[in-house]
Amino acid sequence: MINKKINFKEKFSKISEHWSPKIIAEMNDYQFKLAKVKNKFIWHKHDDTDETFVVINGHLTIEFRDSKVHLKPGEMIVVPMGTEHRPIASEECEIMLIEPRGVINTGDKKNAYTQNSEVWI
Amino acid sequence: MINKKINFKEKFSKISEHWSPKIIAEMNDYQFKLAKVKNKFIWHKHDDTDETFVVINGHLTIEFRDSKVHLKPGEMIVVPMGTEHRPIASEECEIMLIEPRGVINTGDKKNAYTQNSEVWI
Numbered sequence: 001m002i003n004k005k006i007n008f009k010e011k012f013s014k015i016s017e018h019w020s021p022k023i024i025a026e027m028n029d030y031q032f033k034l035a036k037v038k039n040k041f042i043w044h045k046h047d048d049t050d051e052t053f054v055v056i057n058g059h060l061t062i063e064f065r066d067s068k069v070h071l072k073p074g075e076m077i078v079v080p081m082g083t084e085h086r087p088i089a090s091e092e093c094e095i096m097l098i099e100p101r102g103v104i105n106t107g108d109k110k111n112a113y114t115q116n117s118e119v120w121i
Numbered sequence: 122m123i124n125k126k127i128n129f130k131e132k133f134s135k136i137s138e139h140w141s142p143k144i145i146a147e148m149n150d151y152q153f154k155l156a157k158v159k160n161k162f163i164w165h166k167h168d169d170t171d172e173t174f175v176v177i178n179g180h181l182t183i184e185f186r187d188s189k190v191h192l193k194p195g196e197m198i199v200v201p202m203g204t205e206h207r208p209i210a211s212e213e214c215e216i217m218l219i220e221p222r223g224v225i226n227t228g229d230k231k232n233a234y235t236q237n238s239e240v241w242i
Contacts, residue, residue: 004199005197006198007195007196008195008196025173027171027219027220028202028221050147050149069126074129074130075129076126076127077125077126098219099148
């Protein structure tokens with residue numbers, strides 16, 4: 001896999017639906033995923049891992065139970081393990097997620113957003 | 122550490138020297154580091170881990186023994202474990218590195234570039 005550079009813009013062009021992270025790379029047992037998001041996601045947490053959000057285009061808000069964080073392109077946050085959070089974007093936003101292989105997007109919750117398979121783009 | 126967003130531009134303003142990655146965040150036992158780079162680094166490899174390069178500003182070339190990759194902002198590459206590589210930037214370039222805690226910047230080599238301490242910014 002040497003010599004395989006990844007261009008975010010080119011990868012985002014392959015994504016249509018919202019809240020459906022697609023894998024673009026692996027580093028050891030961690031994965032890099034891209035997602036387009038819009039409107040409110042669900043409250044959830046990941047009991048076994050931290051989760052990193054990097055904003056590539058647009059604006060993302062992450063609500064915590066007692067605060068919220070607004071992120072713009074060139075900004076990131078690591079949501080600590082076990083912390084309830086809800087991502088929100090009033091307009092479509094393009095983000096990169098970094099987390100261990102096998103993390104479920106809706107964490108401890110199961111609903112229509114829950115992804116049951118891993119998709120590479 | 123909830124509610125601690127990280128702004129790359131603000132963090133880069135705290136970096137002056139080249140080839141000296143500074144830690145900006147941790148996710149489980151992985152670290153996010155920013156570095157300003159210019160000119161040629163040394164050939165090295167990391168025998169125990171993959172290593173991720175994300176270009177934030179400028180242009181970065183990563184030479185491998187049999188090929189080279191040119192990266193611009195919005196592009197990344199995961200250099201596989203054990204793979205000899207040499208980063209090069211003809212003009213100053215701002216990059217993010219993602220790798221396990223404790224990785225030495227010069228990998229299997231020791232020279233003047235080798236960092237012996239971890240610095241957070």
